[in-house]
Amino acid sequence: MSVEFRKDLFADERDDNLNEIGKPTRRQDILGHVTGRSPFYDDHLFEGLLHVRCVRSPHHHARIRSIDTSEAERMPGVVKVIRASDVPNNFNTLLSLLNFGRDDEPLISDKKVAYIGEPVLAIVADTDRQARDAVAAVRVDYQVLPHVLDVEDALKPDAPVVNETYPNNTFDYHDKYDHQKLRFGDVETAFSQADKIIEGRYQMSPIEQAPIETNGAIAAPETNDRFVCYTSTQALFFSLGTTAKLLNVSSNRLHFIGGTVGGGFGGKVDSLVEPMAILACMLTGKPCRFVWDRPEEMQVGAPRGAERWYLKDGVMNDGRIIARKFTGYFDAGAYTRLSSYAIIKGTAHLPGPYTIPNVSSDVFCVYTNRTPATAMRGFGVTGVDFAIESQMDRVAQAVGMHPVELRIVNAYRDGDMKAHRREAKNCALIECAQVAAEKASWPIRDEFKRMSSLHGGGGERARIPYTVTDENGRIGERRSGGVAPRPTTVLPPATPAPPPPAVAPTPTAQPDYAHPAAAPPYTPLSPAPLGPPPATPQPSPPLTKEPAEPPARQANRPGYSRFASNSGFRRR
Amino acid sequence: MTKKPIQFKLNGADKAVFVDEGQNLLDVLRRGVGDLSPKYGCAQGTCGACTVLVDGEPYLSCLVLAQTMEGRQISTTAGLVVDGGVDPLQEAFMENFAAQCGFCTPGMLMAAKALLDRNPKPSREEVIEAISGNICRCTGYEPIINAILDAAGRGVGRRSA
Numbered sequence: 001m002s003v004e005f006r007k008d009l010f011a012d013e014r015d016d017n018l019n020e021i022g023k024p025t026r027r028q029d030i031l032g033h034v035t036g037r038s039p040f041y042d043d044h045l046f047e048g049l050l051h052v053r054c055v056r057s058p059h060h061h062a063r064i065r066s067i068d069t070s071e072a073e074r075m076p077g078v079v080k081v082i083r084a085s086d087v088p089n090n091f092n093t094l095l096s097l098l099n100f101g102r103d104d105e106p107l108i109s110d111k112k113v114a115y116i117g118e119p120v121l122a123i124v125a126d127t128d129r130q131a132r133d134a135v136a137a138v139r140v141d142y143q144v145l146p147h148v149l150d151v152e153d154a155l156k157p158d159a160p161v162v163n164e165t166y167p168n169n170t171f172d173y174h175d176k177y178d179h180q181k182l183r184f185g186d187v188e189t190a191f192s193q194a195d196k197i198i199e200g201r202y203q204m205s206p207i208e209q210a211p212i213e214t215n216g217a218i219a220a221p222e223t224n225d226r227f228v229c230y231t232s233t234q235a236l237f238f239s240l241g242t243t244a245k246l247l248n249v250s251s252n253r254l255h256f257i258g259g260t261v262g263g264g265f266g267g268k269v270d271s272l273v274e275p276m277a278i279l280a281c282m283l284t285g286k287p288c289r290f291v292w293d294r295p296e297e298m299q300v301g302a303p304r305g306a307e308r309w310y311l312k313d314g315v316m317n318d319g320r321i322i323a324r325k326f327t328g329y330f331d332a333g334a335y336t337r338l339s340s341y342a343i344i345k346g347t348a349h350l351p352g353p354y355t356i357p358n359v360s361s362d363v364f365c366v367y368t369n370r371t372p373a374t375a376m377r378g379f380g381v382t383g384v385d386f387a388i389e390s391q392m393d394r395v396a397q398a399v400g401m402h403p404v405e406l407r408i409v410n411a412y413r414d415g416d417m418k419a420h421r422r423e424a425k426n427c428a429l430i431e432c433a434q435v436a437a438e439k440a441s442w443p444i445r446d447e448f449k450r451m452s453s454l455h456g457g458g459g460e461r462a463r464i465p466y467t468v469t470d471e472n473g474r475i476g477e478r479r480s481g482g483v484a485p486r487p488t489t490v491l492p493p494a495t496p497a498p499p500p501p502a503v504a505p506t507p508t509a510q511p512d513y514a515h516p517a518a519a520p521p522y523t524p525l526s527p528a529p530l531g532p533p534p535a536t537p538q539p540s541p542p543l544t545k546e547p548a549e550p551p552a553r554q555a556n557r558p559g560y561s562r563f564a565s566n567s568g569f570r571r572r
Numbered sequence: 573m574t575k576k577p578i579q580f581k582l583n584g585a586d587k588a589v590f591v592d593e594g595q596n597l598l599d600v601l602r603r604g605v606g607d608l609s610p611k612y613g614c615a616q617g618t619c620g621a622c623t624v625l626v627d628g629e630p631y632l633s634c635l636v637l638a639q640t641m642e643g644r645q646i647s648t649t650a651g652l653v654v655d656g657g658v659d660p661l662q663e664a665f666m667e668n669f670a671a672q673c674g675f676c677t678p679g680m681l682m683a684a685k686a687l688l689d690r691n692p693k694p695s696r697e698e699v700i701e702a703i704s705g706n707i708c709r710c711t712g713y714e715p716i717i718n719a720i721l722d723a724a725g726r727g728v729g730r731r732s733a
Contacts, residue, residue: 026666026667026669027669029674030669030671030674033665033671033673033674034658034662034666034670034671035649035650035658035662036608036648036649036650036677037609037650040611042612045603045606129594210709211673211675212611212613212619212673212676212708213612213673214612260674262611263673263675263710264673265709291612294613294615294619
């Protein structure tokens with residue numbers, strides 16, 4: 001495999017004495033892999049191993065009237081029936097280990113099921129076949145409830161409540177907001193000054209990680225009243241902590257052994273198999289194996305969640321995007337898992353790698369009667385990147401511009417201010433776009449070939465704009481669920497937009513977007529400063545008012561700040 | 573449940589084991605005689621992680637009834653290692669970074685071995701065809717194809733006894 005280094009780019013910026021990159025290095029574990037000796041969790045043999053299988057909901061949404069196990073209990077090989085009441089602490093949310101979000105999910109549900117495949121009972125038997133036969137003999141009386149499978153339908157007032165912990169069908173951010181909010185500048189005023197308004201609606205389906213090794217765990221009693229657990233987990237201590245909480249045992253009684261994972265891609269962090277295997281082991285005193293089969297991996301295994309995005313851009317005829325507004329809906333499925341966190345991560349990524357002086361975003365973590373969603377390779381960012389880059393192509397088409405040039409003209413440059421109030425550093429999008437255009441034989445104009453991430457950033461572009469607030473000093477409604485924007489397609493003004501009135505409707509003077517001062521310069525090779533200063537002087541925003549929200553939270557929530565969006569508001 | 577005794581050769585060694593009526597070969601290899609190199613991926617014959625050779629031909633061991641294996645010769649990845657040394661095919665997989673998580677690797681190796689035993693100098697297309705029943709989710713197929721072609725270049729494809 002040949003690797004091409006473009007050491008001409010940023011040559012004066014870094015030490016490029018790379019000793020490893022570009023040279024093949026043998027994996028330290030590859031001998032085990034090619035000899036079939038790598039110890040995956042299922043490669044541990046135990047005498048008298050018992051097998052666990054779950055009775056699972058065939059319905060999207062149903063109340064459980066009764067569960068009849070009388071026939072199953074008499075079947076050959078059945079050792080133990082595990083009920084919800086056998087789970088010592090049968091209510092959890094994954095991120096409770098970080099004190100983020102409220103408990104919302106049982107390990108075994110015997111009252112209500114909220115997605116197809118939700119476990120309602122588990123059976124331990126001598127063989128996997130016997131456990132399966134016994135599962136088939138369990139009679140569950142379901143009262144089927146109305147279900148909702150679409151994120152925007154779930155926000156309608158008459159939608160069924162999916163998850164009783166969050167009766168509005170949305171995760172509560174900061175205990176106040178039904179969405180995660182981002183405000184930077186004033187998109188509405190900028191829209192009124194834009195040459196064109198371009199809107200788009202984008203969505204992606206859930207994606208199953210589909211590792212070849214399915215989720216599973218084997219647990220066995222150990223000396224000193226401990227339990228050993230061989231597991232497929234991608235997050236060993238996360239799974240250990242989750243198990244300790246659900247089973248209400250001290251974590252030092254749990255001896256987790258992992259590290260050899262047959263593909264994960266995010267689908268092995270939810271810690272659903274370890275607590276079940278260890279609980280079965282505790283209840284029987286025997287080694288127990290709980291392994292998902294392939295249909296369970298595909299149906300019950302948490303996928304990358306579906307997302308739907310509405311984007312609205314205000315664009316000048318020269319391709320500069322002066323305002324971008326997002327409304328996003330993450331389909332969390334029936335329970336939170338990691339979707340709440342994905343949205344915070346995704347919001348910090350907006351508006352993509354572009355310097356846009358006015359950005360607004362509301363993103364909802366929505367509960368539906370679908371399989372709960374979780375991590376997968378860049379989750380939280382991947383879906384919105386698809387939306388952003390698709391939107392960039394539409395913008396390019398609308399202004400009649402080369403798509404690569406459009407990206408170059410809007411790209412972050414060193415020193416620019418991002419919408420989440422961090423300075424852009426070590427930018428390289430312009431250079432990447434230039435090389436990509438060259439490799440694809442898709443020529444761009446010389447002035448775009450001369451542009452650089454190193455020049456033209458900072459200055460006016462480093463300014464944090466005054467961010468509009470309402471009469472309550474807030475940057476917008478706390479609860480705006482239930483009002484979905486209508487999808488509209490490309491919507492150029494019917495008549496050429498009149499120049500904005502001299503008297504702006506807001507109390508704040510806006511940048512003059514007709515002049516490129518607050519936008520990418522066109523002669524970056526020149527060391528000269530940027531173009532003329534803005535026609536209207538910028539008021540310096542009062543520092544105390546700057547992040548009007550989210551409200552700072554104090555104390556006794558360890559781990560909170562790590563996921564709080566306000567942690568990014570301070571410039572480093 | 574009725575148990576039935578069967579005998580077969582596994583990587584050249586005689587094995588005798590009691591099997592259940594519906595038990596598949598994969599389960600018998602892994603839990604019956606303790607050869608853990610073939611992997612459970614789907615039990616539906618779609619992923620190829622359980623591929624073994626039966627009398628030199630690649631079989632999906634999850635779809636083979638163990639009872640039908642009486643008197644057959646079964647080869648697995650564990651048997652590629654002879655006298656503590658790895659097979660040139662395994663060496664080529666290591667050289668070409670043809671395993672990331674390693675879970676599909678034993679099945680890939682068996683599919684490749686069946687090909688090279690039958691056709692010592694396969695074309696790239698023939699390699700792709702030979703591993704088309706084996707799914708890989710992380711390594712990527714290119715390094716695996718390159719490894720098999722590399723092994724062919726090393727003269728791996730001598731018909732083994």
